[in-house]
Amino acid sequence: MTLEISILVPDRIFLKDSVKEIILPTLSGQMGVLTNHIPLLTGLDTGIVLISKESSSNWLKIVITGGFALVNNNKVTILVNEAELGSDINEQEAEQSFLSSKLALEKASDGRKKIELTSQFKKARARFLWFIYTLKKML
Template sequence: MSLQVCIMTPDRIFWNDSAEEIILPTNTGQMGVLTNHAPLITALDIGVMLIRAKNDWISVALMGGFALVKQNKVTVLVNEAESAKTIDAQEAENSFLTAKNKLEQAEGPKQKVEANFAFKRARARYQVVKQAKK
């Protein structure tokens, strides 16, 4: 038996297929889901979701949202999702380094919050393209 996983953004169904295992980036850390997982709803942080389908790991950058796990069905509702196919590797690396520098130089609460948000987005996109190269 496997999980039925559906990733939805406001404008489309990003991914809808079966998987043996997933790892979600929740607000409290990474959370793995296997078949027959207990029902739950969790908030998702900006980060990388890993999907194991047919012995291959697929990485997806998620930009925050929610996940519902119930009866071997996982519904992921996110603001935005990207795969390595749609991310330019060089642009992702440059954005990551720029965001990291801005976060280190941020002063004041507002600037730090904005810089941290940009850093998380850039890091997630960069991690997806790095994992795709492996």
Template structure:
């Protein structure tokens, strides 16, 4: 038996499939989940989720949310999710560079918080494209 992984966004079920292993981007760092993992609920940060099925890794960009692990079922509730197929490789590199520059130039607490959010989102999307090319 493996893990049943379901990723849900506010408007749809983004993914519903079996996997041998997943790595989640939690607020305290990356967390791996294998079958028979202890039950838990964790907050998710903006970042890359990795899913291993049939010895192949699939990267997905998650935009914050929560994950519930219970009885070999992983339910991920996120604001938004993207796969490498839905991200334009030419656009994402430019967006990442712009977001990085805006974060470096941000002044004041509000600007820094907003720029950091955009930067983390674009970094996750950029990392998905880079990891997808390697796999």
């Protein structure tokens, strides 16, 4: 038995597929979903969604920026502000964005600006982490 997954961004269906397992970046940590999971609605943090179609050694990685996930009757609906396939991310740009957003956040003193920079940093960190996952797989 499989899970039916739908990832929706504001302007389109980003991904619709049948999968074996999903790991979501929830607001309280990572959460795995397998078939026959109990019904659940959870908030999602900016991070990486891991999706396994067959074996747990081959994961599709999607960077998301916040949203919600609904799990019900072997269907997982994920509503997010943005989604990006890890394979579409440029390594040099992701690293530069990560380093510059980290530096800007460290220098920020205004509370409102810190909130905005924290969001940018989380997105840059998630995009850069995709390469860390890829390197670990190669080793």
